[in-house]
Amino acid sequence: MDIFAVLSFVGGLAFFLYGMSLLGDGLSRASGGKMEKILEKLTQNRVKAVLLGAGVTAVIQSSSATTVMVVGFVNAGIMKLNQAVGIIMGANIGTTATSWILSLAGIEGGNLFTQLLKPSSFAPVLAAIGAVMMMFSKSEKKKNAATIMLGFSILMSGMEGMSGAVKPLAEVPEFRNVMVAFSNPLMGVLAGTLITAVIQSSSASVGILQALCATGSVTYGLAIPIIMGQNIGTCITAIMSAIGANKNAKRAAAIHLYFNLIGSIVCLILFYGLNAIIHFDFLDSSIGAANVAVIHSAFNIFTTAMLLPFGNQLVKLAHATIGDYQKPAEESNLKVQALDERFLERPSLGCQQSLEAAKQMAALAKDSFIQAVELLDTYDEEKAARVKEIENTVDKFEDQIGGYLVKLSSKNLPDADSRTLSMLLHCIGDFERISDHAVSVMAAAQELYTKKIRFSEKGQQELNVYAAAVLDILDTAFSAFEREDDRAAKSVEPLEEVIDYINIQVRKRHVQRLQEGKCTIEMGFILSDICTDFERVSDHCSNVAAYMIQSHDSEYDPHMYANAMRREDNQAFQRECEKYKQKYALPSVS
DSSP states (O other), X not given: OOHHHHHHHHHHHHHHXXXXXXXXHHHHHHHTTHHHHHTTSSOSSHHHHHHHHHHHHHHHTOHHHHHHHHHHHHHTTSSOHHHHHHHHHHHHHHTHHHHHHHGGGGOOOOSHHHHHXXXXXXXXXXXXXXXXXXXXXXXHHHHHHHHHHHHHHHHHHHHHHHHHHHGGGGGOHHHHHHHHHTTSHHHHHHHHHHHHHHHTOHHHHHHHHHHHGGGTOOBHHHHHHHHHHHHHHTHHHHHHHTTTSOHHHHHHHHHHHHHHHHHHHHHHHHHHHHHHHHOOGGGGSBXXXXXXXXXXXXXXXXXXXXXXXXHHHHHHHHHHHHOSOOOOOOHHHHHHTTSOGGGGGSHHHHXXXXXXXXXXXXXXXXXXXXXXXXXXXXXXXXXXXXHHHHHHHHHHHHHHHHXXXXXXXXXXXXXXXXXXXXXXXXXXXXXXXXXXXXXXHHHHHHHHHHHTOOOOHHHHHHHHHHHHHHHHHHHHHHHHHHHTOHHHHTXXXXXXXXXXXXXXXXXXXXXXXXXTTSSOHHHHHHHHHHHHHHHHHHHHHHHHHHHHHHHXXXXXXXXXXXXXXXXXXXXXXXXXXXXXXXXXXXXXXX
């Protein structure tokens, strides 16, 4: 094997690894983060969790990626350790799909159907179709399909390149001697573990083994322990990911390691124990790429079936290794932890997690304002302190979500996720400002309580109507955000228009009472502050609704939305405004 053959092998390996990465990226983008998002649901039943883990891994083409996401979910408190067990087991089964795809490179035969199945026949065609789609299509779905085609073609071309480069090794005695040395089960396991740990992909290391099958020097006795070692080596990615995570996340990585370690040890003992009694003749026979895929699948399915009933024991073993449960984090910290750095490698999932964190932030901001309004009627020191506490927590949410979104913006996001990211960047600012206004309203309530003053009966009635309208728009806008319902968001603007009208009328009526000597200037200052806070909260609700609508409609311009809605010929808008005017009619002046 000369230097050119070595270069061919290295080049084939590079194409192989890049193609695998491109294929996984295309499949992940095509799923729009839905596959990853499903991981945190439907995991109560462990058998379903296994099937789910296998399905997701088969789609995204990486058990390491699935396991790292599970570590992230556990670290964020989204998934319990017991739920993670089934997903981890299923991921090991799902990763074998790649070896079956790669086994196509070893197909032999001269008939037309067999020739068409060979990668050398269809990979160039897929590459050509993918390249044309990538260059000329503007549709994101078609571009994702093109990425999948190109990734698959490059993957298979790399496999063909590696197989072709190593074929001459069949005639090299030194290579055969090395292969014989690795036939020792322990050496084989060690070799498989080290190679997989270095390239951090069991699918890739299995692919290299399948390429070496082209030499005819790879026997069953060599392949079996290497495959077992490859499953141990792939745990390094999850272990590295768990560095710096909480104890439960470390335990999830430990479960992944124990699962593969125990499975390999048991299978080695059973297989070579039987071999000592029966003496398997096929161990010295050459193995093909398809048989490598069979062994890879059989090992992972057997290990899963064997250890699935002992999932709770694996959890206990992980607890014994890592230590006792750590003290739970405070609620606000726990929620922000949903923005795990590991999710940045799956941008669509990171975007979804950012949205979930923003929903938590919105709920807090809404709660703070509701409590602040209640203080105007009945002041309570504990509730006032809670409003301040929530405001501090909301500030923390804004800082962490904002920083996370900035990191996410540097990733290659689908258009829909890019619009969601833009919407969130705007909305978290509005949520934070609403919590600020809650503190301001609380301060006004505190001033009224401290000075033992109250609004006139008419003034209080008007303020109650105003507060009811603002709480209504707050509930409408935030419920729409929570449900991701852009249609519901469109009902916010008519109410905001009515609130602007109420704001003007309440101020006018106060001035009139002031002129009549029925109210004081001091009360006027407090009322003005409250009206300003109410009106600003209404504006922020309008902003949230507008940016929600934009996230669902790329042609939509939020700055033109209000003007378009308020046109005199917009009868639907006018009808909605009239409905809200009747609902929140101020009491008569007399």
